[in-house]
Amino acid sequence: MSFTSLRIVCGVKSTRSKEKVERLIFEILSILQENKYDGPMGARTIARELEKRGFEIGERAVRYHLKHLDERGLTEKPESLKGRIITEKGEGEVRKDLVGKRIGFVIGKIEELIYKMSYNLQEGGGTIAANISLLEEGKVDEALNIMKEVMEKGYAPSPLVKVSQEGESMGRFKVPKDKVGIATVCSITIDGILEGEGIPVSPKFGGVLEFRGGKPKRFTDAITYQGSSLDPLDVFASKKMASCLNVTKTGSGSILANLREVPISARPAALDIINQAEEKMLNGVLEVGHPAEPLFGLPVDVNRVGIAVVGGINPAVAVDESGIQIETSPMETLLDISEIHHIKDFV
Amino acid sequence: MSFTSLRIVCGVKSTRSKEKVERLIFEILSILQENKYDGPMGARTIARELEKRGFEIGERAVRYHLKHLDERGLTEKPESLKGRIITEKGEGEVRKDLVGKRIGFVIGKIEELIYKMSYNLQEGGGTIAANISLLEEGKVDEALNIMKEVMEKGYAPSPLVKVSQEGESMGRFKVPKDKVGIATVCSITIDGILEGEGIPVSPKFGGVLEFRGGKPKRFTDAITYQGSSLDPLDVFASKKMASCLNVTKTGSGSILANLREVPISARPAALDIINQAEEKMLNGVLEVGHPAEPLFGLPVDVNRVGIAVVGGINPAVAVDESGIQIETSPMETLLDISEIHHIKDFV
Structure with a gap:
């Protein structure tokens, strides 16, 4: 049209x-x-x-x-x-x-969010990138319990969430009628934190990462952010290629994850920042690779190291897998860090 | 696992x-x-x-x-x-x-099919690349009628099909129990024909192409073959992003299509080969672009011209849109050209 x-x-x-x-x-x-x-x-x-x-x-x-x-x-x-x-x-x-x-739309959206995010690791204030999930009021408690389990096992970048009722706003987003909104931390947040500390980050792949015995093994599927007009994680989620509930319960199965690259020389600083972010309950990093070495089977450019991070929508994917109707928009908005709280406060 | x-x-x-x-x-x-x-x-x-x-x-x-x-x-x-x-x-x-x-799996599969295809434009014999759709016996006539309409309007690369019963083989594929198989010509066939005539072809994007008034307007979504482990057209089909029935009935809506590039110097020869292939009922080319110019909104490399071709699975997508259960494997097999016949012979 x-x-x-x-x-x-x-x-x-x-x-x-x-x-x-x-x-x-x-x-x-x-x-x-x-x-x-x-x-x-x-x-x-x-x-x-x-x-x-x-x-x-x-x-x-x-x-x-x-x-x-x-x-x-x-x-x-x-x-x-x-x-x-x-x-x-x-x-x-x-x-x-x-x-x-x-054709660079997804990468463009990610880069815009990274640029606009204002969270300051040292001072603690500012905005982070968030996904928004919508569901029916009656299912919220059950959903939050599932999300909590996924987050506690480390399959989400953060245990921080915001829960909003019909008509309330979550950043630029307003919760529609008869729905409850749950905002979760988007994995782009770690990229924004790294960029904020002066480390240039290039988001590369969104993919499906296989786990066995609670350990990440290899990406079994992936799409480049650079070459797709659709968000890769959204593609894999809608094709139901993950099994986040299984991984949470048994340690085996597949979750959504992504890979970014930073310059080799930035590796020590990146490790330091990642540790600091962990203390602020913002992290999700599975592994920081070695120079030009593939990470969980995905290629990494020369002069770069790969960093694999769990997908921010894994908790929502687990809720969907449990049979609860949930509608999720990844990378939907910026949220002030002061608005989000540990999920244990809600369940 | x-x-x-x-x-x-x-x-x-x-x-x-x-x-x-x-x-x-x-x-x-x-x-x-x-x-x-x-x-x-x-x-x-x-x-x-x-x-x-x-x-x-x-x-x-x-x-x-x-x-x-x-x-x-x-x-x-x-x-x-x-x-x-x-x-x-x-x-x-x-x-x-x-x-x-x-990560280059889709492109690898395509290049393998292109390389193995043996169809000879001058002599007429050899194998072409085919998609295979499976459906229930009782729905075959209705499905073939829909496919025929899509093919006659030019939204498929060819009107040639093979229909096989339970247990019969279609190339390397064997039709399973209680199913009928319909093989349709895959759009890679035109790439194989061009390569066979000595023109180097690089498959680039699979996408969703918007039509208005029966005319192709622009790609509204696309994924590179190079950067995806999933077949882009399969992704768009399973996300139901096309409306092949609508385009067939009204001339407006979206079909699946793809873009490849050939060297600028090969443009005249490519046009000639495409015309010859058309006479053999193998074609599906929507447009051959101009040097380094975007085609329907998708970028084309310097020193290259883009060629947009309709997706081979559009007839199957239209059948799916009509509510008939159909399961389609794109780029499934090589088929001898002598085995496939005009769809009008089957309806």
Whole structure:
């Protein structure tokens, strides 16, 4: 569909060509998309951003277009907050138009989150990257108990969670009607911490990691973040290729995990930071490899060491495996560290 | 699991260390795996191949191990044929052990099929690459009618199919009990034809291609063949991201498609070969791009032109969308061109 439907809306009152209006609408949506982790944007800010991109149309015209975008369900005004945010449908439209760039879409999203994360390992404050799971009220206790077990066994990057009720917000996300939201720490958080301490990190693969006797053995499947428009862990989760419950109960089976690389020279500093992060209950690192050596069967570039980290959605995957309906968006939002607490406080 | 279960079988009678036996078993399976498109292999041939790999254990010992592999369901004797073939379960074991290499597994499988395909455009004989779909007897007519429509609209690489009953073989594949098999032409066939005529082809992306008004518009999702252990088209099909029935009925929606690259200098020859293949009812090419220009939104390397081809499993995806249970293995086997016929002969 892309922008065909928008033509009708915008073509009537404007004297510009249809193409120009389509381009303008696309720019508005992509401005909202690019800034989505900063919260809602007002028409004035959007107009200023448009100006930078060569569209001098003023605040009032932006408001006009936003109204129509709201009507099409591509943007919305969050209650009690000023300005607009892009909806999931709106993001879909942007993505469709950006597919040329989007082949690096997952890596782009990850890099954006890493860059925007503000958590400071020394001072302790700031934002971390979180996944959000939604489920029915009646299933929350059972789900939290399962998640707790997965986290205690070390198959998640952190035991910290946030539980929010219908209508409450979790970062940029608002819990919909009749649902409870559980935010868990995303494994990208460790990348953000490393970057924050000056270590350049390159996320490489998302994959399925086989365990035997409680020990990680090898990746049995993997997809590069660089070469996929879909989040690899989301692909493996929806194809039900993990068995997180089994691994938690018996030590054998497969969990979701990922691999990133850091420069060889950064290895000692990375180990130190990982230890410090562990003390703050943010970690999930399974192993830091050796120079250019494959890690659990996945190749590592020359001059690099691989770091394998457990997937942040493993607790949610375990809940799904137990038969409880749960809907999870990986890498969904930034959350202030002060908002999340140890899962044992909730069960 | 991998080879833990095999330890018990092999460890008892052998004087070698467990590790050595595991390695041997793995080599036998990978020999069968690598030669699977050539049909069953006998113990003597396997022993000879093992020798090349440093295992001088003789034919009799191979037979001993094959018997146990049969019992574990990792290999089997096809009826009426001599020798062993590797089962799907066996392939799973090999893959688990090969994951280091396997990150290029899909591209490896494609390149192997391209290399082994023997179809000759000038003389007309030889083998092509085929997908195999399995379904219940009672649904075959309905399914073939849907497939016919998808093929006639040009959303499949060819209208040629083979329909086989329970127990019959389709290349290296044998139709299981209570099922009917439908073999369709795999889009890799066009790559094999180009390679056969001396044009080097590099398969790049598998993706979801949006259509409007019967015209291809842009890829909305894609995964590189190089960076994935899963077949991208299989991923998109199982995530139900295509709408082949819709595209067939209305001209709008999304089909599965893929992109390969050839050198710029080969463009005129490629166009000529594609036209000749079209006359033989083997084609599926949507567009041959221009030097280094993106094709339907996907990037193309410098010094290369992109060629977009419809996915071979689109007819099967359409059948699935219609609610008929169908199980499809893309790139499953090589088939002699003489065995496949126009779908109109079957409906």
